[in-house]
Amino acid sequence: MTIANPQRTQILVIGGGPGGSTAAAMLAREGFDVTVLERDAFPRYHIGESLLPSVLDFLDLSGARPKVEAYGFQRKPGGHIEWGSNQWDLYFNELTGNHTYSFQVIRSEFDKLLLDHAESEGVKVMQCVEVQKIHFHDAAEISQRRPYAATVARVGEAAQSWDIHFDYLVDASGRAGIMATRYLRNREYHDAFKNVAVWGYWADAGRLPHPKEGAIATVSIPNGWIWAIPLHDGLLSVGVVMHKDSFKEKNSRQELEELYAEALAENETVSGLIAPGRRVSELKVETDYSYASTNFAGPGYFMVGDAACFLDPLLSTGVHLAMLSAMLTAVSITAAERGDVSHTEATEFFESSYRTAYMRLLVFLTAFYHQYDGKESIFWMARRLSNHDVPETKIKLAFTNLMSGVEDLRDVREGAELMTRDLVLDEMSRRVAENLKIRQDKAAMTAVYDSRMKEANASFFGKVEGLDAIARSPEQAISGLYITTSPRLGLTRVS
Numbered sequence: 001m002t003i004a005n006p007q008r009t010q011i012l013v014i015g016g017g018p019g020g021s022t023a024a025a026m027l028a029r030e031g032f033d034v035t036v037l038e039r040d041a042f043p044r045y046h047i048g049e050s051l052l053p054s055v056l057d058f059l060d061l062s063g064a065r066p067k068v069e070a071y072g073f074q075r076k077p078g079g080h081i082e083w084g085s086n087q088w089d090l091y092f093n094e095l096t097g098n099h100t101y102s103f104q105v106i107r108s109e110f111d112k113l114l115l116d117h118a119e120s121e122g123v124k125v126m127q128c129v130e131v132q133k134i135h136f137h138d139a140a141e142i143s144q145r146r147p148y149a150a151t152v153a154r155v156g157e158a159a160q161s162w163d164i165h166f167d168y169l170v171d172a173s174g175r176a177g178i179m180a181t182r183y184l185r186n187r188e189y190h191d192a193f194k195n196v197a198v199w200g201y202w203a204d205a206g207r208l209p210h211p212k213e214g215a216i217a218t219v220s221i222p223n224g225w226i227w228a229i230p231l232h233d234g235l236l237s238v239g240v241v242m243h244k245d246s247f248k249e250k251n252s253r254q255e256l257e258e259l260y261a262e263a264l265a266e267n268e269t270v271s272g273l274i275a276p277g278r279r280v281s282e283l284k285v286e287t288d289y290s291y292a293s294t295n296f297a298g299p300g301y302f303m304v305g306d307a308a309c310f311l312d313p314l315l316s317t318g319v320h321l322a323m324l325s326a327m328l329t330a331v332s333i334t335a336a337e338r339g340d341v342s343h344t345e346a347t348e349f350f351e352s353s354y355r356t357a358y359m360r361l362l363v364f365l366t367a368f369y370h371q372y373d374g375k376e377s378i379f380w381m382a383r384r385l386s387n388h389d390v391p392e393t394k395i396k397l398a399f400t401n402l403m404s405g406v407e408d409l410r411d412v413r414e415g416a417e418l419m420t421r422d423l424v425l426d427e428m429s430r431r432v433a434e435n436l437k438i439r440q441d442k443a444a445m446t447a448v449y450d451s452r453m454k455e456a457n458a459s460f461f462g463k464v465e466g467l468d469a470i471a472r473s474p475e476q477a478i479s480g481l482y483i484t485t486s487p488r489l490g491l492t493r494v495s
């Protein structure tokens with residue numbers, strides 16, 4: 001649909017990826033006037049194909065779930081993991097949550113479906129329109145300046161720009177991160193996760209044996225790890241992730257093709273999958289450095305998905321974080337506009353909830369990497385968080401958050417206080433290792449573990465990702481507030 005250049009909207013969303021379109025759809029369903037500006041023409045290519053089951057919850061809330069279910073994407077029952085000398089299968093139907101599967105998606109099609117859905121919910125969607133500049137009210141502290149308008153232009157017509165005024169800005173511009181990189185300049189990179197990814201698409205490749213044919217294979221190699229993701233068009237997405245320095249060193253003496261082929265040959269499972277196939281795409285290369293901005297929200301603005309933070313792709317958490325933060329944006333704006341909470345409270349709730357969810361995954365990721373038992377190369381040696389990446393206090397807080405509900409909160413808090421950062425990470429690693437053991441030898445471990453331990457274990461993992469990771473009940477409240485999704489999205493104060 002062609003839309004005349006709008007001069008005003010209640011909520012302006014920059015970017016029509018999963019973060020932007022989910023926030024827009026949720027807000028439009030709550031009655032707001034929302035405009036999404038997207039620089040590209042959809043469908044457009046994007047990496048990030050393997051989704052977590054938690055995504056289904058967000059699709060329910062945005063109303064897009066029936067469309068996604070009906071589309072025919074590859075169903076994902078879980079993952080096959082080969083990690084050093086360990087090997088296990090993770091089936092989502094073993095988790096205690098509501099969802100026993102997820103999807104592997106061709107992102108160009110998935111993202112278009114979500115953006116079209118937002119439009120069908122009443123969002124004004126403008127494609128091939130780029131945000132060039134954001135205008136702010138004055139304030140001494142840069143993060144406290146309130147944005148009020150954006151200068152925008154149709155792609156290729158930069159000279160005919162115009163201004164759109166708004167009450168709220170949702171920056172969902174992905175890794176471009178307009179607010180963080182151009183205005184706040186507050187994006188901080190984690191040294192521990194500075195990777196380069198190289199990937200391509202294979203036709204006629206094999207699949208994992210039944211019942212894992214729709215699963216992601218994640219396997220370690222001496223210099224990093226490989227993903228293999230089956231897609232519904234029959235192609236297999238196969239990517240290699242390695243440390244930026246290894247990549248640079250190898251690429252200085254090897255062609256990209258050779259580097260990629262050599263890495264794939266290092267794992268038997270992946271070699272077996274691609275053996276009958278042929279690569280039908282160019283190789284794509286992207287750096288995937290992990291980062292977070294020092295603040296995610298401020299007066300009248302929220303940063304969603306990759307615009308706020310990015311986590312190493314090992315755990316396939318990108319779309320989950322984008323939709324989670326989209327939902328947090330929708331509840332925060334809704335609650336503030338209805339007068340249920342003040343604008344400051346809403347902003348603080350968003351900031352704190354999104355950062356907690358991100359931190360939990362960051363700590364979990366570190367613990368997961370820690371499980372690898374052959375730490376000979378730069379990739380594996382670099383995987384320890386330093387104080388520069390995340391201050392010790394934040395690590396301890398993430399740990400306390402994860403453990404509360406599993407164990408008595410007071411004991412955990414005091415325990416975490418006494419522990420050093422390394423001990424906290426070691427304790428996390430122990431939990432992760434325990435879970436992996438259960439998955440590797442289910443029969444033996446089931447006999448050893450009583451049901452309380454199993455429940456605690458499941459609860460721990462439920463809190464790493466999924467809706468357990470955010471405040472949805474008075475017990476989980478953050479600063480006295482928790483999320484309600486029915487009958488309407490919003491924030492409720494603990495009475």
Ligand SMILES: Cc1cc2nc3c(=O)[nH]c(=O)nc-3n(C[C@H](O)[C@H](O)[C@H](O)COP(=O)(O)OP(=O)(O)OC[C@H]3O[C@@H](n4cnc5c(N)ncnc54)[C@H](O)[C@@H]3O)c2cc1C
Nearest residue numbers: 015017018019039048050131173174197305306313318319
């Ligand atoms: C190698 C690699 C592998 C990954 N694998 C996975 C995976 O398996 N699973 C997973 O969940 N995640 C994965 N991710 C992460 C995932 O790709 C992202 O986290 C996810 O796409 C974030 O969604 P988003 O909506 O925040 O941003 P995006 O999807 O990037 O959308 C941002 C949109 O903003 C638009 N935009 C930018 N600037 C402007 C502007 N000035 N004006 C207008 N529009 C603008 C862009 O065109 C874009 O469409 C991976 C990432 C990498 C690098």
